[in-house]
Amino acid sequence: MSVNNNATHIKTRFAPSPTGYLHVGGARTALFNYLFAKKFGGTFLLRIEDTDPERSKPEYSEQILISMKWLGLDWDEGPYHQSERMHIYQQYTQKLLEEGKAYRCFCTTEELEQMREQQRQQGLPTRYDGRCSRLTQEEIEERLKKGMPFAVRLKVPQDRGIIAWDDMVKGHIEINSSELDDFILVRSDGTPTYNFAVVIDDHTMGVTHVLRGEDHIPNTPKQILIYEALDWETPEFGHVPMILGKDKTKLSKRHGAVGVEAYRDEGFLPEALFNFLALLGASYDPDREVYTKQELIELFDPKKIGLHPAVFDPDKLYYINREHMKMLPPEELVERIRPFAEAKGFQIEPYHLRLIPLLVERMHTLKDFVELADYIFTDDFTVDEKAQELLTKDLPLEGLAEQLDATAWDADHIEAVLRQYAQDKGIKPREYFPFIRAVISGKSVGPSLFHLMEAMPKDMVLRRLKKS
RNA sequence: GGCCCGGUGGUCAAGCGGUUAAGACACGGCCCUUUCAAGGCUGUAACACGGGUUCGAGUCCCGUCCGGGUCACCA
Structure with missing residues (x-):
């Protein structure tokens, strides 16, 4: 891969089929293509492979684009739609037919199934036997005249031998062309199959x-054969290992959320998911795991991608998310939190900014801010179990609000007043402080009490101390 | 089953013929502390197996086992 990166203009692509949301696995390969293009100042293009009308849906396509934008995978070109390029494929089909590099196959589905069944019984690999390639010109004319439907198959050269390529991530890979049969390029309805369309699209x-x-490794030799038939130069290929679930099988819905938008809705930062996905199955600097997008662009190298499948570890994602939340300026983090607060019917107020440094340490996701500190949004906050217990203690509060009101509103002064008050009443701070926390926040856990009080509006705190 | 790709702690991974086999996440302990986190220190834990090659193998070769992928007129 140390090839002509400088000489040629690098162009990579992501080509999803719109049959569902953007899967994190797909997002990762899109991300690798993105990083590679950006690293070399190249172009990253997007192509929607919607040649399967049965499964392709416009709304899926839309969702994929939204997810890609959210993740920060902005494409420079496209999106192209294969469904709009049919005329181009036809052109090349004609060319291959004329040059005898492809041929019409009139076999019916039943006929093919019968052939495979026979092969299976004889313990042979199920491959097309090439019977239609042996049709005479007259036989072909005759079938055409009868209006028999036909598919177009690539004629795999008998003497092709070993098909090999130097994979950008896996290294040298080769396969004997005798393993391949004359596969279909164009269906009998005139639409191109995946392998054919991909080659034409990628090249053009x-x-x-x-x-x-x-x-896609098994597809690669087929595609190479098509490139050769068309007399085109092949691109560089790189095959990245799959993502597995906890049970080491291919990641799927069974393992939980696999759609990118699910992670967005759960409160993950796009830069965190980006970071996590880029690192899943790869390592750029052995001493780090938290990176910005820009750093990843600079460090990316397909050679750094591991050779074996990697298990998707949610714990690591949470950790990366936490780190990225800490990296964000509080003003920015508040903005990211805003939609999650609003979803709960809460409004972000300017003073909430002061709570960020205190709470970011215990947040795993953006959602957590609201969960952890509902008491800064409403007087109708939830009271956790331990806090409820604390509140039954019925410790003294009279006069406290007044004393606090008379002092400067900062952590040090608040602490001094609280300690003095507890001492005056003969209560141990260990017993009193948790009680106060419960009174003002309904929680038994949280940030340093005095800093929390300092960050909260004074009137809010005093109000709660008086009310109890 | 054929073909292809793989196999370092629970997970992600450094390693690229000679290391006490990094680091991170997770887990346990200690410190800090009004609580929970965070942070600091610390602990448990790995080269799938068997043969070679070599003075020496996680690193190279072969075999076995295990895992994954793929065998469509889906993409």
């Missing part, structure tokens, strides 16, 4: 580097 769009999931 000028894609130079293809980074995709390793489930």
Whole structure:
């Protein structure tokens, strides 16, 4: 891969099929392509592979674009839609047919199934036997005249031998062309199959580097054959390992959330998910795991991607998210929290900014701010179990609000007043402080009490102390 | 089953012929402390197995086992 990166303009692509939301696995390969293009000042293009009308839906396509934008995977070109490029595929089909590099296959589904069944019984691999390639010109004319539907198959050269490529992540990979049969390029309804469309698109769009999931390895030799038939230069290929769930099987819904938007809704920062996904199955600097997008662009190298599948570890994601929340300026973090507060019917107020430094340490997601500190939004806050217990103690409060009111509103002075008050009443601070916390916040846990009080509006605190 | 890709602690991973086999997450302990976190210190824990090659193998070769992927007129 140390190839002509400087000589040629790098162009990568992400080509999802709109059959669902953006899967984190897909997001990761999109991300790798993005990083690669950005690193070399190249172009990252987006192409929607919607040639399957059965499963493709416009709303899915829309959702994928939204998720990509949210994640920060902005594309420079596209989105192109394969469904709008049918005329281009036809052009090349014609060319291959004329040059004898592809041929019409009139076999019916039943006929093919029968053939496979026979092969299975004989313990042979199920491959197309190429019967239609042996049709004479007359036989072909005759079937055409009868209006028989046909698919178009690539004629795999008999003497092709070993098909090999130097994979950007896996290294040298090779496969014997005898493993391949004359696969279908164009369906009998005239639409191109995946492999055919991909090759034509990648070439005509000028894609130079293809980074995709390793489930595409078996497709690569087929595509190479198509490139050769069309007399085109092949791009560089790189196959990245899959993402697995906790049980080491391919990550799917069974393992929990797999859609990117689910993570957005759960309160993860896009920069955190970006970071996490970039690091899943890869390592750029052995001593770090928290990176900004810019750093990842600079450090990215397909060679740094591991060779084996990686398990998706939510714990690590939480950790990365936490780190990124800490990195954000409080003013910015508040803005990210705002939608989650509003979803609960709360409004962000200017003073909430002061709570950020106190709470960010115990937040795992943006959602947590509201969960952890509902008491700064409303007097109708929840009271946790231990706090309820504390409140039954019925410790003295009379006069406290007045004393606090008379002092400067900062942590040191508040602490001094509280300690003095407890001492006057003969109560141990260990017993009194948790009680006060329960009174003003309904919680048995939280930030340093005095700093919390300092950050809260004075009138809010005094009001609660008086009310109890 | 054929073909392809893999296999370092529970997880992510450094390593690229000679190391006490890093680091991070998670987990346990200690410190700090009004609580919970955070932070600091610290602990448990790994080269799938068997043969080679070599003075020497996690690192190279072969086999076994295990895991994953793929075998469509889906993408």
